[in-house]
Amino acid sequence: xxxxxxxxxxxxxxxxxxxxxxxxxxxxxxxxxxxxxxxxxxxxxxxxxxxxxxxxxxxxxxxxxxxxxxxxxxxxxxxxxxxxxxxxxxxxxxxxxxxxxxxxxxxxxxxxxxxxxxxxxxxxxxxxxxxxxxxxxxxxxxxxxxxxxxxxxxxxxxxxxxxxxxxxxxxxxxxxxxxxxxx
Numbered sequence: 001x002x003x004x005x006x007x008x009x010x011x012x013x014x015x016x017x018x019x020x021x022x023x024x025x026x027x028x029x030x031x032x033x034x035x036x037x038x039x040x041x042x043x044x045x046x047x048x049x050x051x052x053x054x055x056x057x058x059x060x061x062x063x064x065x066x067x068x069x070x071x072x073x074x075x076x077x078x079x080x081x082x083x084x085x086x087x088x089x090x091x092x093x094x095x096x097x098x099x100x101x102x103x104x105x106x107x108x109x110x111x112x113x114x115x116x117x118x119x120x121x122x123x124x125x126x127x128x129x130x131x132x133x134x135x136x137x138x139x140x141x142x143x144x145x146x147x148x149x150x151x152x153x154x155x156x157x158x159x160x161x162x163x164x165x166x167x168x169x170x171x172x173x174x175x176x177x178x179x180x181x182x183x
Contacts, residue, residue, distance in 0.1 A: 028062040035066070041175045048172055067122055067176035074137070074169040075115045081162050082108035088157045097154075104144040104159060111140040111166075118173070122180075130177045134170065141167050 035058070039048035052058050055069050082105055089101035118133035145163050148155055 030058075030061055030063060030066050038066075038175050038179055039172075042168065042171055044168070047168070051172075063176070063179055064122065064125070067173070067180055068119070070169070070173045070176045071115055071119050071122060074166065074173050075112065075119070077166050077169050078108055078112045078115060078137075081159070081166060082112060084157060084162070085159065088159075092156075097156075100147045101157070101159070103147055107140040107144040111137045114140065115173075118177075127177065127180045130180070131174070134174045134177055137170050138167070138174075141170065 032053075035052055036045065036049055039045045039052065042048045051073065052066070052069065055073075057065065057069055061069065085101050085105040085108060089098050089105060092098045092101065114133040114137040118130050118137075121127065121129045121133065141163055145160065148160050148163075
């Protein structure tokens with residue numbers, strides 16, 4: 001049996017559906033005020049806010065999207081540092097520093113894995129497991145930092161600074177994950 005609809009009744013139906021869906025979509029979008037409030041929990045609100053706002057995806061995301069962006073930033077930074085550590089380990093003559101670079105490279109490899117697991121949990125909305133991966137990522141950074149704290153060799157690659165930058169990004173991830181758990 002065929003159902004007959006006029007174009008005006010279809011338009012009315014579409015507008016009813018749109019007006020019932022649109023407010024719920026808009027209410028989930030993270031506002032600038034919320035981003036600033038979340039970034040105020042870091043040790044540098046301005047850098048956190050500027051970093052998140054520099055990503056075009058931030059304009060239309062909810063809390064989960066903001067967490068996704070922060071995991072991406074941390075993961076990209078970890079991959080970059082990991083690659084640099086491997087490169088430095090291949091070219092450095094100082095055997096002690098070479099061992100430190102290799103050990104830190106392994107720490108970053110593990111941190112990358114932890115962030116990948118966190119990303120999978122985020123995609124499947126299993127937020128309760130994410131703090132474990134974030135904590136494990138932080139511990140990997142601290143292990144690398146401890147290697148340099150005991151090193152008498154110069155850190156020509158500035159890994160201490162890179163660790164601090166990465167640690168800042170992981171701190172943002174932690175804040176975004178904590179925010180998800182509240183929702």
